[in-house]
Amino acid sequence: MTLRWLATATRRRLALAVALVLVLGVAAAAFVEVREQRAAAAAAAAADTARALARADRADDAARAVAAAESATLAAERSAHARAVEVAARAAADADLTARIAAAEPVLAASADQVADDAVRQALAAALDGARAALAARVTLPALASAGASVDGARTTVEQAHAAWRTETDAAASAAEDAAAGDQAAAPGPAAPAAPGGAPVFVTSVPTADGDGSNGHMPASAMCLIPWGTDQIGSPQYLRCDAAAALTRLNDAFRAQFGEPIAMDLTYRSYADQVAIRAYYGALAARPGTSNHGLGLALDLQEWPGVYGFGTPRYVWLVANGPAFGWSAPASVREGAAYPEYWHFEFSP
DSSP: HHHHHHHHHHHHHHHHHHHHHHHHHOOOOHHHHHHHHHHHHHHHHHHHHHHHHHHHHHHHHHHHHHHHHHHHHHHHHHHHHHHHHHHHHHHHHHHHHHHHHHHHHHHHHHHTTTOHHHHHHHHHHHHHHHHHHHHTTTOHHHHHHHHHHHHHHHHHHHHHHHHHHHHHHHHHHHHHHHHHHHHHHOOOOOOOOOOOOOSSOOOOOOTTOOOOSSSSBBGGGEEEEEEEEEEEOHHHHHEEEEHHHHHHHHHHHHHHHHHSEEEEEEEOHHHHHHHHHHHHHGGOOOOOOOOOOGGOEEEEEEOOHHSSTTTTTHHHHHHHHHGGGGGGGGGSSSSTSSOOOOEEEEOOO
């Protein structure tokens, strides 16, 4: 009985031990599984965190790139705007200086030999050269403004000097005119022929052998007959010999272009004829002793506006080609001048 109970108790203990081992094994396996699951979950969380951080980094990088691009675009826009403002300011300054030069050039041309001291004209010429050089060199805007101010100042000085010269010259010419008128009254010469209606017709003067070379008193030895033309009533034309030779060459080119000679009206004018023309036309005519006609260096074309008027083919051709032969239309008689004369040309050797 006792042995049987012992055997039974032993078997029970063994069964309990096996059961305990099994339970412990299951618990251990469950523990390992849980630990592995936790490790996997931790790894997954870590991976998620890493991916989130990577995404955040990429987002930050993208944001920084966008910000950098926007900053670069803004800087480029500001630079372009500044450049546009600079270009506009440059264009305005160039245009302003060009206009100042254009306004001063006729003053310089019209005042040739018509100021008491040519130093003022030389100063204007130097200012114009400096202004043109400033435009070509694209100097700073303040430098352009300074060049323009120099041109304006020099131009004003020349205008004042020219006005003073005209006042003095007009006074002297008026006195000479009065004296010449008295001489003419004492020893009258041949009267100018009259046109229908009683208006005088002035023709080219004939130089005399005893001329002293002053304006209106050119000696015949210094003058040459134009060999190829007269005026409408057949009066011969005379110019200083170098001017006559140059006009003949210009006429050859003109004839080749238009198939006809230059139609001349007046060339040389004696002092007496200048007095007569002044008496008839008043201020529209030059003061006696001041006209380039009196030196044999000026030509008046026929006053045919449809043939030689401003803008006609013949006038345009003469203005463009005359300077190559020494003949040009002075700025003081161009279209738009105070006293425009499309028929008037002068010789400058």
